Amino acid sequence: MNHHDTTLVPNNELPAGAVRTGWILTALGAALAVLSYLTDGHRAAFNHLIGFTFLASVSVGGLFFVALEYIAGAVWSTPFRRLSEFLAGLLPVTLLFGLPLIPQLHTLFHWSHADAVAADPILQAKAPYLNETFFIVRFAVVLGLWSLFAWLFRRNSMKQDADRDQRHTTTNIKLAAAFIPLFAVTVSVFSMDWLMSLEPHWFSTIFGIYYFTGTAITALAVVTYAMVSLSERGYFFAGVREDHYYSFGALLFGLLSFWAYIAFSQFMLIWYANLPEENFWFIARWQNGWEWVSIALVVLHFWLPYFMLVSRPSKMNTGNLKRSAALLVAVHFLDLYWLAMPTYSKTPVFGYHELAFPLLAVGIVIAGLAVQMKRYNSVPVGDPKLQRGIDFTL
Amino acid sequence: MADTNLYAVTALFRTPDQIIAAAKGVKEAGYTRYDVHTPYPVHGMDKAMGLPETKLGFVTLAAGIMGAVGMISFASWVAAVDYPQVIGGKPYWSWPAFVPVTYEIAVLLAVLLTVGAMIAFFFKFPNISHPLHDTPYMKAVSSDAYGVAVRADDPKFDEKEVRDLLKRLGGEVSPVEFSEEFRTFRPRLFEPRFLLLLAGVALVSAGGGYVTWNKLMFMPPFDWMMMQPKAKPQTVSTFYADGFGMRLPVSGTVARGFTLYPYTITDRADSVGALMVNPLVPTATVLSRGKQKYLTYCSPCHGNAGRGDSRMNGQFPNPPTLHSDKVRQWPDGALFHVMTVGQNVMPSYQYQISREDRWAVVHYVRTLQRALNAQESDLQ
Structure with a gap:
């Protein structure tokens, strides 16, 4: 092959400014979160849920991209796979972040009240699934499985850095084949448990995919942002090219179109059938000010990034890529807010409560990246696909 | 242009790296009328040849917008203006119902017009012949070799220089001349074989369509949609005790919006x-x-x-x-x-x-x- 400049730049630390920002955001977010819990525990619990599902999106989305690269045999993403692995490494942190929500199930979930279930035939019928014991079991199993797979993938990948053994790649391909179908089930279970069951009467068979799309976009947006800003500072390898930037932009563009497709499908089927057990969920999001949040979601989550990324040159423009990625991360918070908060309040609310957990979550992601960047190679130096990834051309 | 009968000087290469280098070499030597032929798309070729960004994307965008605007206007006009009907208790102009078809027509038109524009502008339709067709060069580049062809009408063309350049780049050089067949070939629309083919296609698609929609669709398993456990009008019902598939309204009830008319034809x-x-x-x-x-x-x-x-x-x-x-x-x-x-x-x-x-x-x-x-x- 015609080799490009391939001077590897592994084992680097995040820029000091980014590390500082990460820890400051974590500290600030944590302080605000504690304040929020002290002043309004009910509201704080819902925001905690948003922060928790966001962290889950980012970390399990990272794990998904690791598995996807192995199963699809992709080479363009190999030099940057560590970023996804670092995100997947946040899964145990996510588990810890979600743990304080377990004692608060009564605050969050209507179905967890025995008296409400007793008076409600629909909740009684759902009780074999929606009960606290099984919920906690599912929480532990799902997060546990994800953490286990993240640990396995990362262990093999890191080992490869030292021994350069191809067989680790083969093992990870097999792991990916096992993980992808498991992921499809577990991400559906996770989203139904933590977001859909906020309205236990609601039905939507597409909800799991809707949340999955959010996880994939958010994790990819975080990876894209980090990849572009670090490449600009000369990380990974000298000579990251438009071909690499374009690939991230194109996948981001495809996923955000997929999000619009799924979101609209969910809306249209419910709107069309207009059955009372389904449509109340959208009606609640189309009145008392929530309609503006819904419109903002459609515009900011689809139309704006769509036109930001539609053209070929725009997918190679680093500034534009960073802006789009940052927008898509921010708008995932809006999406989760839109999914969870109408259960808490009839009208949209915004204050420091709503800022606390997003700040904390973003802080944890940056700080988590900083800690892992320091400890591990930022490029999988032993991966047999690495050179092809570096040489990748469109 | 020394020899008017010469179409191009071609060279065959054995690896994708060689062909990329060759394309770069030919471009850097200042030739403009040359082309590269490979059995599959070779990544990085556009950059090596210095090709400008294709304009085809704008055709796609324009066609997509045309399709979307056209379809949403058409659907709105049909559903809200020309033939307003209440469906599912929804307003006449129920835009969410138009979105799927709008999206699909936008994609369809974008695809069709892109392919159409490609054939019309880039392939120079209706020109269906090319001097490189049926040459050993074309046979090679469509199976296991990579080729460059520098055309004789290039302003910088000099046969010896081109041969030297291509040889230096590592290719097996051979010239391609206009064949006698190409010179005399005129596509004829009314050639019997072509007309026969058209008739055959028409017959097969009409026959296939007839069998599919009139016969096949009424045979198992395709008739499952029709075999639903429901009472159909004008048929015997095994579900109702009286055996009638059609039901009478419950006695003493009146349909909504309906008023009984109290007079008969015998009233003046x-x-x-x-x-x-x-x-x-x-x-x-x-x-x-x-x-x-x-x-x-x-x-x-x-x-x-x-x-x-x-x-x-x-x-x-x-x-x-x-x-x-x-x-x-x-x-x-x-x-x-x-x-x-x-x-x-x-x-x-x-x-x-x-x-x-x-x-x-x-x-x-x-x-x-x-x-x-x-x-x-x-x-x-």
């Missing part, structure tokens, strides 16, 4: 008509509704102007004119009564025209009568 039109008042005001909307229903249901016999002179004239007993003194002096209710229960050979229209629409037709008939019997005062 003018006397029961005096007991009813037209509930509608003759606005433009009401009149145009009345006109629509009149033209659909009444005009086949009564004629467009109500003179009883329609195209059915002579085939049925002619209806009398609606402009007689008798009809003009009837109360509105009498016209409504005749429409509702019928008169002589005229059948009842209460099941075809709704109650409100019949009152609108009454207004329209009044308008016709006024128009044909205008008075001096109407002109003021």
Whole structure:
């Protein structure tokens, strides 16, 4: 092959400014979160849920991209796979972040009240699934499985850095084949448990995919942002090219179109059938000010990034890529807010409560990246696909 | 251009790296009329050849926007203007229902016009022949080799220089001349083999279509959609005790929006008509509704102007004119009564025209009568 400049730049630390920002955001977010819990525990619990599902999106989305690269045999993403692995490494942190929500199930979930279930035939019928014991079991199993797979993938990948053994790649391909179908089930279970069951009467068979799309976009947006800003500072390898930037932009563009497709499908089927057990969920999001949040979601989550990324040159423009990625991360918070908060309040609310957990979550992601960047190679130096990834051309 | 019979000098290469280097070399030597042929898309070729960004994307974008705007306008016009129907209790203009079809037409038009533009502009249709066709060079580059062809009409072309350059780049050089066949070949539209092929395609697609939609769709397993466990009209039901598939309304109930009509055909039109008042005001909307229903249901016999002179004239007993003194002096209710229960050979229209629409037709008939019997005062 015609080799490009391939001077590897592994084992680097995040820029000091980014590390500082990460820890400051974590500290600030944590302080605000504690304040929020002290002043309004009910509201704080819902925001905690948003922060928790966001962290889950980012970390399990990272794990998904690791598995996807192995199963699809992709080479363009190999030099940057560590970023996804670092995100997947946040899964145990996510588990810890979600743990304080377990004692608060009564605050969050209507179905967890025995008296409400007793008076409600629909909740009684759902009780074999929606009960606290099984919920906690599912929480532990799902997060546990994800953490286990993240640990396995990362262990093999890191080992490869030292021994350069191809067989680790083969093992990870097999792991990916096992993980992808498991992921499809577990991400559906996770989203139904933590977001859909906020309205236990609601039905939507597409909800799991809707949340999955959010996880994939958010994790990819975080990876894209980090990849572009670090490449600009000369990380990974000298000579990251438009071909690499374009690939991230194109996948981001495809996923955000997929999000619009799924979101609209969910809306249209419910709107069309207009059955009372389904449509109340959208009606609640189309009145008392929530309609503006819904419109903002459609515009900011689809139309704006769509036109930001539609053209070929725009997918190679680093500034534009960073802006789009940052927008898509921010708008995932809006999406989760839109999914969870109408259960808490009839009208949209915004204050420091709503800022606390997003700040904390973003802080944890940056700080988590900083800690892992320091400890591990930022490029999988032993991966047999690495050179092809570096040489990748469109 | 030393030799007018020479089309191009070609060179074959064995690896993708060589062909990329060759493309770069030819470009850097300043040639513009050259092309690269590979058995599969070689990544990085556009950059190596220094090709500008393709303009095809703009065709796709324009076609997609055209498709989207066209389809949403068409669907809106059909559903809200031309043929408004209430479906599922939704407003006439229910845009979410138009989104899937809009999206699909946008994609379809974008794809078709992109391919069309590619064929028309980039492939220079209807030119279907090329000097490189049927040459050993083309055979090689469509199986296991990579080739560069520098055309003889390139402004910088000099056969010896090109040969040297390509040899230096590592290629097996060979010239391609215009073949005699290419020089004399003229595509003929009416060639018998071509016409036969067209006829064959037409026959196969028509036959296939016929068998699919008229036969196959009624055979198992494709007829499962029709075999639903439901009572169908006009069939014996095994579900209901009385064996009828069609059900009567529950006794003592009335359908929504339906009012029982208390009079029958034996009642005199003018006397029961005096007991009813037209509930509608003759606005433009009401009149145009009345006109629509009149033209659909009444005009086949009564004629467009109500003179009883329609195209059915002579085939049925002619209806009398609606402009007689008798009809003009009837109360509105009498016209409504005749429409509702019928008169002589005229059948009842209460099941075809709704109650409100019949009152609108009454207004329209009044308008016709006024128009044909205008008075001096109407002109003021």
